[in-house]
Amino acid sequence: MSLLDVNGLVKEFGGLRAIDELSVSVERGELVGVMGPNGAGKSTFFNCVSGVITPDGGRVTFDGDDVTGDPPEELARAGMVRTFQNTRELETMTVRDNVRLAGPDQPGERTLPALARTDSMQTHEREVRERADHLIEAFELDHLADEYSSNLSGGQRKLLELARVLMLDPDLLLLDEPFAGVNPTLTKEIAERIRGLNDEGMTVVVIEHELETLTELVDRLVVLQQGSLLVEGEPEAVLSDERVIDAYLGE
Amino acid sequence: MSLADRLPAGIGDRLPEDDGDRALLLGGFAVALALVLAATPVAVALPGELFVFFEVGTMFVIYGILVLGLDLQYGHTGLVNFGHVVFFAVGGYTVAMLSAQNPFVGIGLGYPWLVALVAGVLVAALLGAIVGATSLRLRDDFLAVATLATAEIFHSVFVNFREVFGGNTGILGVPTPLADLAGDTDTTMLATLLFIGGVTAFTFAVVTRLTDSPYGRVLRAIRADELVTRSVGKSTFTYKMQSFVYGAALAGLAGGLFALYNGTVAPGYFTIQVTVTIWIGMLLGGASNHRAVLAGLAVIMGLRLLSRFALDVAPVSADAFASIRLIVVGMILVAVIRYRPAGIWGDPKELGVDS
């Protein structure tokens, strides 16, 4: 059974079909790239799958459950987590708090334990802090840990966002253009980390506009055009496909 | 500011470190002292010149509960509630109508005041839940309009249904338990200020615990970016709802205490002016910082009080002076937003504003 199964997805904006009968599935443990020219519907696809917007038709199944139209918070708790194309930091919070926020199942996020400062909340918070510090260190953000995230550079923001979603220990990670606006060195580093996560068993779907890094990174490529599936398959095969070349040159 | 700041270092060292705990201790101390003053034959004599400061001080601690609740909503969660006075009013009216004996007009059921106070908090919270459930999905400035309209509707209802709410006269004959206990005016005045001040300190302690905890982290995240907060698995609507209801309940508590202190409620006590005062106080001090919002409120209420004394030396007629005072208050609001958008003691980075 596929981990993520998208079947006949439809989304319209003011009469325009942004997603048109799109069907894609992702197997557990896969590392899939989604590409396509501007306006092909990549981000809309992510938004529909992750519950940010509700699709007008079709079905999304995650780990065997129908999750069509479920809100993002429920999906995140179920194990499907995403990042955003234009990084969305919580700019009025520190790097540390950005990461800590994502810690799941914190009893201290409910009123009474928070007021009573229960032991379980304190224990849990210690674990959250430890894990967050660990991730911050792993992403080499420790020297910025107490800075407000508004002070971070574009690349650092990408790292922070990655660290934040990893707090949730997701089954499925949806990354929306993780390399956009990032310098080549950092691009390579991020790619390696994604590779590493996948090696550890995490299922990852990456949207990327830029072809090169993506082809090297992923097991399988899905190419969208005008909201529909154009081609899918092994990177090499996809890239040599006439339709793909036309689509990109046509842009 | 908390008591610990003013005590010598030796005592301060033995006190709890964190703001909330200090406030808890201070609140407990104040309430205990108030009860001792009120319940025992101990009486105090205060210089009459200070009475007006006690009056305004008592209103300050009552409004302090309001501003802490509003700050939970706006400063922490980013909810623009421009009808805060309605929850204050509903708390006050509930307590008054349940507890009053022989009101001049309107309903007075004569239940024990403690029952009435609990009911006042619950009714305000319930109204908060209803307004929240219907309006919290609106965009910031429209939420402001929806809450403002709610406050206007209630004001109108209080004025119009005279048989129930006493019209413009309001509900008279509300019990004043502290005054009854304390007896003389001076002791009552001090005990009231201490008691309600203690409750304000408790409120401070409670909201500080809440906002310093992981719970507060979620609230601040919602203010920063609701979608991101949802995408890391937080049910933001629930949090917004809770924050709104807690703020409303605190306002209800403030309203109830006000009724039991003042002995009467009337629409004149619950005008949009109250909302404006606490908003200005909060913004002036610096939203999202509990101490700062109280300090800001103290500044604005202090200015208004002192400007009354200033009349004695002002070279203009009393009539012109009244207008000038309001012009100054308006311009303070404008200037703060423009030149110190994070308030006097607020952190611009925390609030995401240029300064």
Add this chain to the structure above:
Amino acid sequence: MGLAQNIVFGLVTGSYIAIAAIGFTLIYGIVNMINFAYGEYVTVGALVGVLAAGALPLPLPVAALVAMVGGGIASLVLARAFFTPINHTGPVPMLLTSIGLGLALRNAIRLTAGQGSRYFDTETTTFRFDGLPDLSVGSVDLLGGVFVTSEHLIVIGSAVAVFVILHALLTRTDVGIAMRAMGDDEDLARVRGIDTQMIRDSVWVLAGVLAGLAGVLIGIQTSVSSTTGFSHILQILSAAILGGAGSPYGAIAGSYVIGLVVALSVAFLPTGMTGLSTAMAFLILIVVLLVKPSGIAGQEVREA
């Protein structure tokens, strides 16, 4: 109760609310702020009008023009001094600034113009249509005798003229088209080479002109004092939001809804509840925000 007669009253009230609400909603659409000080713009217009008509003295139509010019100038000056510098800060700081500015202006007007009321010197003629047949449904008489006064006609006529001119402005002139473009998407408008600051200034002037006219019309109906505009701001705001903030056509529709609701609720609410007519307008506003938050014809105001 004469339904037709009350509809006439509702249309009159709706008409001058509409003129002000258009100005209010244009500011919302282009500058993206809810301007609580707008009521004071109306007061300024009314005051300029009543001074021009009374002190100078000028004939009423000329005084109205003077009031419109005065309103436009005041609006631009205030915008330049208070709102343009904080344009980037977002809707909530601007809303709060307008509250502060409104409080200050209202009292400054009171300080300079005094507390009393001033009146426009007008003659009113009443036209009656008594020939209409009664058409009763229960206790409600659908037609019945109807009258309109010359003041009513002036107000409704001015409103219709404003609607026509505004429509022409928004569809036929470069500035108007640019305004609409900017209301839809400011970034796109800037990319297309529209001078967004110039458009914003034009909107401020236009909103001030409309406030001036509304002020004079309200002044003719009632009187002019430092709270003339303030006492109408909630109705204006409700009408604008009801119609879908930012949409001038929606604001017109919203205004007539408010006007009719106020008139009909006075006429048909049970005895003892007629004082709630104003609250009814807010109740409708809240219901609309809940059921169709985008208003009668406007943009989404719920959070994404």
Add this chain to the structure above:
Amino acid sequence: MTPNDTDGADRRTFLKLAGAGGLTATAGCIGLGGSDGDDAPDTIVFGQPAAQTGDWDFLQPGVSQATDAALEGINDAGGPLGAELEIQRRDTAVDPQEARSVVTQLVENDDAVALLGLFSSEIDPLFDFLQEQETPIVTPWPGSAFLDTRGGDMGTPDDLDDDEWVWRTVIGDTVHTGGAAKRALDQGHDTIGVINGNSEGERSWVEGFLNAYEEGGGSVAERVEVSLGESSYQSALSRLFEADFSAFAVSMPLEDATTMMSDWADGDYGSQPILSDPLSQNELVEQVGDALEGAWAASPGQSGPSYDTFLDAYESMDGDAEINAWTPPAWDAIQVTALAVEHAGEATPEAIEQSLGPVTRGDGTEVATFEEGKEALDNDEEIVYRGAATNTSFTDFGNVFGSVIINSVQDGEFVEEEVIPAEELSEFVPEDQY
């Protein structure tokens, strides 16, 4: 104010601030002692809570001018107990919250021994608080029926225990609306319509009026309440005039009434208008026009025995504030309070409270001003003050009776048409209830 006064005020303010600072520093000084009354004061202060802003601010200038005119006369006559009388005027904005701290400030900080103001909407909710002040409040404003059975000294001047400290020099609504009701019935209007604003003063007028009117056998065909500040009252009028009646009573503030009566004239509804007392103003006639011809209002008589004395003094002042229904009562309030000080021989709140009854009731030399009273008291005579608005003879509840004048519109202005003497009105007011 003379420069000297300013200096004095300055110093006082400073001392008060210093005192406040001291208190916060020690977190509550216990037992600092209260303020002591001086034996021979140089100055005596009356506080005047005033409506310098707020809904009724247009009425304050007349009241202020009357107070200042009286003050000048009192000080020219040597002042009460030979001291200089001062008026400390502070804005309450007719807001009970503000009024509470203004009263505190006047009593405690300005050391006012009596207060010469406060409206119904301030007194009603603050009544218990005002009792605690134990300072006499002699106010020209409130018409509220709430005060009919509250206030005054219960007829026992010496016994302070039963005193309720509030005295009004203006006729209560219950009485003068009784005059309006009597006139309406006399004219044969046995069915009327009522239109009124939903604020307390307006409602109070209507209730007083209707009580007396229905008592006298009249009936109400329709009553419409409106929210104030509307730009048109056409709908309310069309609702009202669905009913059949021969006269309709109007109780709204002047501005709203002007709008409403203009709408009424435009709509050509006819019927006899009966106006509430604040509306007998020529401004209304000017704006509404001919249609108002024959409309009448019953006002508390501004015709106490000393009205002319008041008028002369008032007009000799610099100000040009219009005289309204509360202007002569304001004159009476300060005169009678100053006389109470002189009569008591000391300027303490308690002594003044005990003397307010004696200088207004019973027999004694009738005096029209403080000057006359002081002279008489110096000659060891008993005095009774006879005022400008009414004869200012306080009832046990601190109320005054007076005649009611019917003013009607004739040839474009209000003209006094009839005076209903106080005695004829007493039938509307049971003796022990006012």
